[in-house]
Amino acid sequence: AQTVTQSQPxxxxxxxxxxxxxxxxxxxxxxxxxFWYKQPPSRQMILVIRQEAYKQQNATENRxxxxxxxxxxxxxxxxxxxxxxxAAMYFCAYxxxxxxxxxxxxLTFGKGTHLIIQP
Amino acid sequence: xxxxxxxxxxxxxxxxxxxxxxxxPIPRHDTVYWYQQGPGxxxxxxxxxxxxxxSDKGSIPDRFSAQQFSDYHSELNMSSLELGDSALYFCAxxxxxxxxxxxxxxxxxxxxxx
Numbered sequence: 146a147q148t149v150t151q152s153q154p155x156x157x158x159x160x161x162x163x164x165x166x167x168x169x170x171x172x173x174x175x176x177x178x179x180f181w182y183k184q185p186p187s188r189q190m191i192l193v194i195r196q197e198a199y200k201q202q203n204a205t206e207n208r209x210x211x212x213x214x215x216x217x218x219x220x221x222x223x224x225x226x227x228x229x230x231x232a233a234m235y236f237c238a239y240x241x242x243x244x245x246x247x248x249x250x251x252l253t254f255g256k257g258t259h260l261i262i263q264p
Numbered sequence: 265x266x267x268x269x270x271x272x273x274x275x276x277x278x279x280x281x282x283x284x285x286x287x288x289p290i291p292r293h294d295t296v297y298w299y300q301q302g303p304g305x306x307x308x309x310x311x312x313x314x315x316x317x318x319s320d321k322g323s324i325p326d327r328f329s330a331q332q333f334s335d336y337h338s339e340l341n342m343s344s345l346e347l348g349d350s351a352l353y354f355c356a357x358x359x360x361x362x363x364x365x366x367x368x369x370x371x372x373x374x375x376x377x378x
Binding site for chain 1: 295297299305306307311314319320322356358366367369371
């Protein structure tokens with residue numbers, strides 16, 4: 146079974162600075178997807194960024210980018226120019242790729258990192 | 265844009281009672297997922313459906329059952345409720361068998377068992 150590990154229960158960063166959240170995972174699959182989700186105090190789960198394992202290029206979404214190291218099974222999230230609205234729980238998640246058939250597997254989440262933005 | 269609708273938003277039940285949570289996916293989405301998030305915990309995958317058939321099964325207790333109906337909405341039925349079932353229950357939906365499409369989450373149903 147796959148596992149996702151986030152070793153930083155809490156991180157703090159000054160507004161406008163850059164912060165990196167760590168995530169490692171374990172899987173025997175060669176094709177899969179990795180995600181970062183944000184959960185603000187409202188508890189809404191919001192997709193931040195997605196990475197397909199077969200793509201060597203790191204995904205980027207505005208101020209958010211990832212460092213995907215497939216051999217090391219590492220998937221870190223970098224947030225540049227941190228803003229107060231970035232304060233939230235951040236969950237790293239994994240989903241295996243389905244080669245055929247319908248539907249999709251559920252996500253396996255890490256324990257989360259609580260990100261605090263200092264004004 | 266339409267989002268995933270979950271009802272009710274809040275629910276209080278007593279131990280050993282039954283609860284039914286409903287999920288209405290985004291229009292045209294035919295895949296539904298259920299997750300359970302306990303206090304201070306990460307979301308745990310329960311079960312998913314594609315085209316009204318069970319697609320994947322996670323850590324769903326035997327006391328829980330779910331189904332997806334012809335209009336693609338889904339219901340999670342929970343019986344013999346226990347205090348430990350108190351959690352935020354998320355439903356998510358995605359479009360078809362295209363694995364690359366992301367799943368959109370609803371706002372959740374907060375279940376409190378007393």
